[in-house]
Each structure stands twice: as structure tokens, then as C-alpha cells.
Amino acid sequence: MKPDTVIKEELIIETALRRFVHFGFGKTTFSEIAKDLGISQQNLYYYFPDKKSLVSKAVANVMSCFLEVMQAKINSTGDLADKLVGMIEVKESFFEKYFMLAVERPYEVQYERDELLEILRKAENRQTELVLAEFERAMKKGEIKKQDPVKAATPLLKALTAMQGDYRNMHVVPDHKSIHALFDTQKALIAIYVSGLKNFQAPCNN
Template sequence: MENQDKKRLLIIEAALKRFAHYGLAKTTMTEIAKDISFSKALLYYYFPDKLTLYVTTIEHLMQVMSRDLIKSIDKTKTSTEGIIKLLQKRQTYIQKYYKLFESNQVIGQDLPNGLSEKIEKAKAFEAMVVNSLFNRGIASGELSMDNPKLVTEVFMNALTGIHFDIVLKHRYVFPDKDHFKQIFLKERLFADVFMAGLQKK
């Protein structure tokens, strides 16, 4: 890895810790620079402002999450185990990096350039993983379905519905940690019932 790349990664990792602990609003570029003994000028050389660094940090975390998810799912023996693992991993990262994700709502509708696109890519990646698990289940004889792509779409739509049901009931723009736990419990129950219905008779 080039020296410049190492410095950039050090900044991103330091920012991730700060954003995860304090959120976007309460984190300053000065604090991030101090954490890694960099000058503030060097920080601004790599990232022109805090929002640009925030977007890059989100992207970095999504890449880490994606690699971790694939690695974990590859170790599961069945598609059903894989689906449950996906939900568990997602919940773990939400709890650990809650303040980082919550900052999206602090920014509001004016999301920085590229962030909305990255979030959509993350959702598409998750759908792709679910679809691959369904196809794996069909190939192994575990699951039976005619249209895995459509079943994936229905499954993902239902998860979104569970999320928004909690949000609307409690009138939160962004659920708190306890509400995310409620969401996970409902997602887990739904996944158990859904996957049981797909089991090959």
C-alpha cells in the first residue's frame, strides 16, 4: 500500500471511531487529526470538508460490512441459516455504529453527493446476497420456488415494511437502539416463517 493510501485509511478509520461514538454533529476535523497526530492541513489535503470525510467513512464501513457478511454467510450450512446470519450481522452493525447511521437523519434531505447512491448500492447488494442464498437453497434441494428473483423482492419489501411499521408507530424519523432490537425480533420471526414456507416438501 502506498504511503498516501495508508494515511488516507488512517484518517478514515479515525473518523469512523469518532463518528460512531459522537455522531457527525459533535465530531470535528481537529479532533480526528489529533487522534492520529496529523496536522489539520493534512486532513484537509485528503478531505476538503467533514461531510466528504463522512461519506467516505460510510462507504468504507459498507465495504467492511459486505466482506464480513459474505465471509459469515459462506460458513453457514443452509440458506435459512444464511438468511438469519444476514439479519444478525445487520443488527450487530446497526447497534455498533448507531450514531454514524443516525447522522444521516441529522443531515436531513440534503444528503451529500454520492451518499444516497451508496445507500442504494448497499440495499442492492443485500438483495443480491438474499437472491444468491435462495438460489443456493434451490440447488441443494433445501428450498422450492419458481421465481427466486420475485421471491427476493417480496422478502426485501417485507423487511422494509417491518422497519417502517415501527417507525410510524413511534413517530421517529430514525429508530433508537431499542426500536432496532424490536425490528430485528420481528424480522427474525418473519424470516423463520417465510423460510419455512419455502422448504421443499
């Protein structure tokens, strides 16, 4: 693949993303994207074998950017609560910009073993890994009690994911105020939860 082609691919993704972010995957057609680019619909097929692959690539771009920013935030100084709250803030900024992509996730659920779902799953796993690593670090530093990091982190992760999911499942476009309220609640939850881990040892019920 020549660099020329790569540049064009990136241009296509960029253009498509603008529509995806505004209207969602379902309400964006291939021919609309082509029109935006000033090329024929069929020509798009030269660069992307089908719509799904364009959607996947676009989402992959966003997610890799997201993970990069999140990684950077985590590398900055602060204790466990600071870092987790920082992650929430990164999430909030991306959610504001790209919530349409998040909302449309259920729309794509039917595809099951989809490339797109795989990308989202991987991003989710990566976030979990990052959180777990921070939990371990905090334990080593003595910030929180030493214990199984998975057991310590899972309830929080599940809660945060579920709270996020509330917004995906309300099919109305959420307003900025209620989005902000959600993330604020998440931050409050983190503060109390992490404080709890400072003197709480989960019981070993194997």
C-alpha cells in the same frame, strides 16, 4: 499516492470514525477531528478535499467490512433460513456498533445525488443480490419451490427494510433491548416466510 499518505489517510478515517460513531456526522466538526489527530484543520484538507468525502470514505470502509462479514456468513453451511438468519445476526452486530451512522442517513438525504447515498445504495443492492443468489440456490437444491426468485424474495426484503427503517426514523437513541427485539422479530418472520416458500408458488400475474 505514496503508501505513507495512504497510511495517514487510514489513520484519519479511523480517528474520524470514532467521532462519527459516537456523535454522528452532523455533530462532528472538521477541526475536532484535526485536534484528535494533533494536526491543523487546514492540513486535513490536504488529505480530503471536503468533509463529505471524508464521511463517504469512512462509511465505505464500514460497509465493505460489513459486506465481507456477511459474505463469509453466507458461505458457511446451512439451509436458506439459517443463512438469512445469519445475515440478520451480522446486521445486528453492525447495527449495535454503528447505529449512529444508520440513524443519520436521513440527515444526509438533502444531498440527493450524493456520493454517500450512492455507497449506501450499492451496499443495499449487494445485499439484495446476495439474498437473491441464496434463494436461487435454495430452489435448485429443492429447499423451496421453484419460482421467480425476485418475486419470492421481494416481500421479505421490503418487510425487513421497513422494519429496520422504523429505527432510523425514531429520532431517539434506541436501547439495546428494543434493538434486539426488532432483530428477533425479523428472525421469526424469516423462519415462517421461508417455511411458506417450501410449498407456496406465487401466482404468475403478468
